[in-house]
Amino acid sequence: MSLTVTNLVKTYGNGAKPALDHVNLVLQPAIYGLFGRNGAGKSTLLGLIANRLLPSDGMVMLDGANVRDNETAQGRIYLANETRPFLWPVRLSTLFRREERYYGGFDWGFCSRMLAEFGIAPGMMYGNLSLGQRQIVQLVAALCVPVDVLLLDEPVLGLDAANRQLFYRFLIESYVERPRTIVVSTHIIDEITHVVERAIILDRGRVVDEFAAETVGSRAAVLVGDENTVDDFIADAGLGVVAKERMGRLASVTVRGEIDANDLPEGIVASGLSLQDYVIAATGQSGNVAGDVADDPTPMTTNAGER
């Protein structure tokens, strides 16, 4: 199973800056985290993969077949995004049966176990649920359909902390039961750091990095120490600076790549970045790692061959 995104472009309206700008990705069975600032293009990317939006250019292929106007491929892809209002009264079981018919299966056992743990009675009317509960129902449905590509756009937005944890647990259970491509977009990066196997960072419509999440500590480091000492070390070692903060004579500078503690001069302390801090550094507005490619000879887009 492989999902390939090739030169995908999406422009809303004539002359507008593209919301998605020549995105290329190859997704394998794994849980992916999709990260980026508001308006970076995350929902657009997921909507295009799920064929809810039409690309301005480029294409999405599932196992070599273009997903556009392709019902078979679309039946293998599920997108859960903002909750849909239902204008007529509908029972949860009716909603689930509808998904079962469209996607050709439904894990009823897993469904009732999840609903029980979330404290939602399966016989309830959808309209009587709170916003958060509606979102949970949608996530439950998403985890129960037998699709090969599961796209979850901000799945935990309306969930309380306990329910978020419960959701991450079920997400993993579902993945173990049926390994497939799962893409989760979220802004609560710290919570999902251990859940995702790979991370994709979008910035202003472009993929600025894609990597194994556990290697984040070796993608960038923060050097803290006397400003001159730190600057000299960075210049000598030829490191790329991502961000710099100063407090009196003490500087903390974020640089690309891994720092071997043995190479550090006395007085400089190096530490790796958390996934969340790395995403912030990679999508910051000034001097970021995404940067303007023109004046940045080593953008952080090396994603080949480290899988």
Add this chain to the structure above:
Amino acid sequence: MHFDDSNGVPLFRQVADQLNEAIIAGTYREGDQVPSTTEISSAYRINPATVLKGMNLLVEQGLLEKRRGLGMFVTPGAAERAKAAKREEFLTEQVARFVAEAKRLGITADELADIVKKGYRS
């Protein structure tokens, strides 16, 4: 189990370390079955690939063995081997770091030896 992001130790290694400690402590004895990858990953909400990588590290070290269709089990003599490996790591890596830090702080070898001896007596 408890996982810490701030100590710079990769997560799969933390998984391995904690199982390793549990084997040394006798929580899991020779021939005991350890929790499955699925159990650990869903209970601690850690990607299964990461948990598996940690488990495989212990398989490589001969502390765990895979029994087809059954799960992972603690190998005979695992506790002693784990302890020996831990000793080795302590004597080479941790002591070296400890001494380097003492030197940086201007503590002499004699002063350090005295403190170590005192620690042994208490």
